[in-house]
Amino acid sequence: MPHAPLITFEGVEGAGKTTLAHHLAEWLRAQGVPVRLTREPGGSALGAHLRPILLREPLDAWAELFLFLADRRQHTLQVILPAREQGVWVLCDRYADSTLVYQGYGRGLDIPLIRRLNAIATDNLAPDLTVLLDLPVEDALARADAPNRFEAETLAFHNRIRAGYLELARTEPNRFLVLDGLQPLEVLKASLEQAVQERFLDAGK
Ligand code: Z5A
Numbered sequence: 720m721p722h723a724p725l726i727t728f729e730g731v732e733g734a735g736k737t738t739l740a741h742h743l744a745e746w747l748r749a750q751g752v753p754v755r756l757t758r759e760p761g762g763s764a765l766g767a768h769l770r771p772i773l774l775r776e777p778l779d780a781w782a783e784l785f786l787f788l789a790d791r792r793q794h795t796l797q798v799i800l801p802a803r804e805q806g807v808w809v810l811c812d813r814y815a816d817s818t819l820v821y822q823g824y825g826r827g828l829d830i831p832l833i834r835r836l837n838a839i840a841t842d843n844l845a846p847d848l849t850v851l852l853d854l855p856v857e858d859a860l861a862r863a864d865a866p867n868r869f870e871a872e873t874l875a876f877h878n879r880i881r882a883g884y885l886e887l888a889r890t891e892p893n894r895f896l897v898l899d900g901l902q903p904l905e906v907l908k909a910s911l912e913q914a915v916q917e918r919f920l921d922a923g924k
Contacts (some may be wrong), residue, residue, distance in 0.1 A: 722803040723753075724919055725844065727814040730852035731880050732870060733863030734900045739850065740812045742908050743915065747808060749841060750920075755802040758812035762794040774867040780826040781867065787818050791840040800842065813897070815841050816849060816887055821869070824883030825876050848918060850911060851888050854900030856881055 726743070728736035737758075744756040761770035769790045773783065790815070799809050832907040833884040856877040864871060888895035895913050898907055 723808045724847040725809045727811045727846040728847045731859045733859040734852035753807045760790045765793040766790045784822045788840040820883035824879045850898035851897045
């Protein structure tokens with residue numbers, strides 16, 4: 720039996736990832752699809768300890784990278800892989816692409832090295848679909864409900880994040896679904912439902 724899909728949500732802070740991930744979970748459950756909604760950082764028991772450190776404490780860039788990777792490895796092995804093996808779809812608010820763009824494009828750490836470390840942290844697991852909500856960073860940051868230490872970064876930092884995501888999406892057009900995050904929520908929800916219907920639900924009939 721093929722594994723259940725892993726769908727990840729990415730974008731700058733305040734882009735609307737959490738809102739859309741929750742919507743997709745509800746929409747799938749209403750159709751009888753079993754779903755595990757999770758997030759990074761913080762999706763595992765270890766992650767619950769790491770999340771406040773990662774969002775609040777001043778950290779050296781490499782220390783920050785290693786903590787995000789530790790969170791991902793534990794989350795992948797304890798939560799994501801077991802769910803998929805049981806036929807449960809996994810919807811994850813941020814995953815390995817966040818490390819590539821924030822620690823790579825944002826902090827300037829070595830991107831090929833981050834790819835290799837991500838491969839270890841994810842046990843070579845790649846999302847079946849990545850939903851990228853793209854919009855100008857000024858608009859996204861104005862929406863963010865729960866500010867964290869990344870919000871204090873310069874606009875240039877957040878623009879590197881946006882550009883990094885768009886570059887990743889260009890190199891993997893089949894994996895990424897890029898949505899215009901400035902569109903009204905109802906339009907975004909309908910686009911996502913249609914994409915998931917066509918890519919996974921109709922394909923499985
Ligand atoms: N990070 C990292 O550096 N490296 C890594 O490997 C990982 C993460 C995994 C985690 O922050 C931080 O860790 C993150 C990157 C870094 N920081 N930054 N920047 P987080 O998990 O606490 O938060 P977040 O993921 O960055 O963002 P968020 O504030 O939770 O935003 P969001 O989930 O994208 O947006 P939202 O909560 O769904 O929506 C925000 C508000 O906008 C809300 O009131 C919505 O009702 C509203 N909204 C949403 N969509 C729309 C539309 N379309 N129109 C109008 N209003 C909307």
